[in-house]
Amino acid sequence: MANWVPLWLHRLGSPPVFYRFAGAVRPWALGLAIVLAGVALYGGLFVAPADYQQGDAYRIIFLHVPSAWMSLFIYGAMAVAAFVGLVWRIKIAEVVAMESAPVGAAFTFITLVTGSLWGKPMWGTWWTWDARLTSELVLLFIYLGVIGLYHSFEDRRQGARAASFLVLVGAVNVPIVHFSVNWWNTLHQGSTVRLLGPSHIETSMLWPLLTMMAATKLYYVASLFARVRADLIASEGGKGWVRELLAGRDGDAA
């Protein structure tokens, strides 16, 4: 690997090192995610005031919007990992990409369900084929396609390589989801929270939303690391470090 890559990052590419690192980080990430989600739900459901237009029904935003952000963020992370895995054939990158897909699919599913529950009372319909809703549904199908393709090969690495190409091709959908509300006339409204410029939401409603965003990010890390550890144990089953690990465990138990 090139000289500019720091040594610790290089070392993290080794399965046993990543396994131990993920094991150390996971409980902290999960614990912090639960605490932050609790704070965000309390802030969103009890502290934040009702909306002038939608009343209390808007409170589903604290689940819907962070899930929608995660559905796109995880796709981005998965695409970067798939790219690194395809070009440099780093095993950890392939595993990270493939194990991100189920988490991303789950967030996409939550986004679609909460959006549907929100749409019925406010818009008057559970579902409509507007550009934002349709492109988010396509995102779910791409996630499911990646999961399916990965598991349809006998050899895991071969499956990861094929599915990584699907991930990169499917990445064109991510900007379409994001900009759909600007490019076309849609029933779905535009973005409320903006990175550039002022957000269209009052501060008392914004902070629970951002707290929930941090919680979902940490949950992704915790969930991903657990999945990667399980995947590594399965795919490296014959290697020395896994045997040592399992032997050590047995020794502890005895």
Next chain:
Amino acid sequence: MNPTRKRRLAIVVSVVVAAVVAVGLIVFALQRNMNYLFTPSQVQEGQATQYPTFRLGGMVKAGSIQRAADSLKVSFIVVDDAGAMPVEYTGILPDLFRDNQSVIATGRMDSGRFIASEVLAKHDENYMPKELKDAMAKAHENRKIDDKAMKDPQP
């Protein structure tokens, strides 16, 4: 970077570029006829004549909502900045349906009137407490009065 990786990088990048170009062309081609709705002025220009049913989007004109006394029939006028279209609908309306609300109605044209089979309410991306909204509306009104006062010639 060694030659194998360079070759892989070239393959991966070309696949991604090909996908982006293909989807870009599709989106560009669909841009004109992928509109979810037509505005009243677009309908009056005749842009929607080729569709037996289509969606009409715009604002409910303030004071135009008329409800029948003995049925769920309701009629109102949908406007945009340049056109207006009378709409008839029979059924239950969403909670947000009211004067000056953006709505999207699905239906067909019948002798100059739009007969809707479904009416959806569209809301904007702003979220704020009611007190703040009221305060803003009040400030807005006060400013209007101030503007008026400014324009009046001082005695």
